[in-house]
Amino acid sequence: MKSGRSLYLAVTVFVVLGLFSGAAAVLQNSGSEEGWRFAGVQGLGLVIPVLFAIGAVGVIWLGWSSFRLSGIITSTVAWLQSGRDEAIDSSANRLIEAINASFDASANQAAESEQHLMDSHIQIQLAHRQQKNTEAIIYSMRDAVIVIDEYDRLLMANEAAGKLFGFDHKDSHRKSISELIGRQCSQFVDLVISSKKSKARATRREIDFSPAAGKDASATGRVFDCVVSCVFDEGDQICGAAAVLHDITREREVSQMKNDFVSHVSHELKTPLASITAYSEMLADGEAEDEETRKEFYSVIQNQAKRLNRLIEDILNISRIESGLIKVSKEQASLTMLIEEQRQMIKSYAEEKNIKIIGQKPIVFDQVRVDKDMISQVIVNLLSNAVKYTPAGGSVRIATEVDEIEGVARVTVSDTGVGIPEEEIEHVFEKFYRVKANDKQAKGTGLGLNLVKQIVEKVHAGTVFVTSKVGEGSTFGFELPLATREPAAVA
């Protein structure tokens, strides 16, 4: 376009210059015939400029026309081109837009997929971590934990469960619990399966455990508090269950011991109280006819009141020693002197039962540093226990020895009584414990021997011991550090 316009401009300039020069020549020769002649003579003098001018005008017209034409063509082409371009542009744009949109959609989709993937990855990591946390919690629990799927196959179990039911908890994945546990404790398997069937969120039951021979024998006779919780999926369908078995054998024993204690203590408290009430009423009603009978009644009331007081003191002393609140007053003392005093106190009780108490002559030197009242209590408890469980006609022997090598003074009380079964010996110093086999032999609260242990071991840093043979008798005793071995500063 630019080159066309330049050409047209050059031609126009050339034609205009031709015309001016032609016109100038005409004007120059018009004044003289010669001139004209010259022009006329020749015949060409005027024609040439005119032709030149006409040619110039033609050229100009042509140029203008061509310019116009070229302009038109250019415009047309341009128009056509622009139209086509526009059409092409429009289609292309739409295409590009579509492609772009597609690209955008793909990109968005890809981004979403990537995000989704990342989310899934995070979710998997979280789930994995959560599983690890759950495993850590379950594995660290002392209670037996078992998790099963909807087909009653094992998903997870801790060591306690493996030990209890006798299977390898790390190598039993996806095994049926009926196969793993059924034989050892069908009661448990039945509970789990019935809980799932009932669709109950949680079921609780106490299970007496009696495993098959060759399994965990220590679990035999134990009682477990078993809680089975069903696991539900998104559709509220049961997809498994988790069971926790908590050993409540000890709690049961403690609870039973407490009940027995309350029962024994109430009986022990009520018995002297019954005597006091009855004898008081008899006196008030004038049933004691003579002075001697009245004195006897007063004496009974007094003794029973003392008995009641002793029992309450025993309970309180144990409680005080255990809580560390008891006031201890230690001094140098001779064990044999203390024994002799207590032997005299128990004498009448032994004579009532026709039991002989054999002692030794008191050694008058202070072997130990003790709270006299407390050690007297220890001695009287051991002596009265021996008399209580020895049949009429038997004997009780009490002895003291000083073991310089061990640095202790040792006191032993041996009887010819009923003895204690071997399996119960280790429990005899436990609070509230009563030897079952001897329960009918005599009454008691199960506090006496526990008080002995508390006084000797907790207050005097000594030790208690017992040996026994059923039908032959028992020997109870204690050792106390010799005064010479004990730090003087100890109060």
Place this chain on the structure above:
Amino acid sequence: MSDRRILVVDDEIHIVHVVAIKLRNNGYEVVTADNGAQALEIAREEMPDVIVTDYQMPVMSGLELVKELREDEKTRDIPVILLTARSFAVSKEQQEELQISTCLSKPFSPRELLGYIEDIIHAKELVVEG
């Protein structure tokens, strides 16, 4: 007053003593035992009109004694009064089943015990007369 015989059973000697005095003072003949086994033997021999027994005793408890008495045709109808230091030691059903006339909680009143014994004796006399 009467030659009625009462068997008193308790391992607590002071209780046996005070009940015996109360009953003797009121004209009853009293025999004693300090455990269930001994009481069962005496009951079979002496056929007391009423047995007053403690619940918790060595060798044989009061409840075991009553069961033994009820199983023996000779002793099955002897009325029994049970003394117990434990509340709810014997249920109502058990009491009815074993035909225990009265359960008295320790501490008890000897006067009240005498009243129960007299009621039983009186009821027995009425049955005999009737």
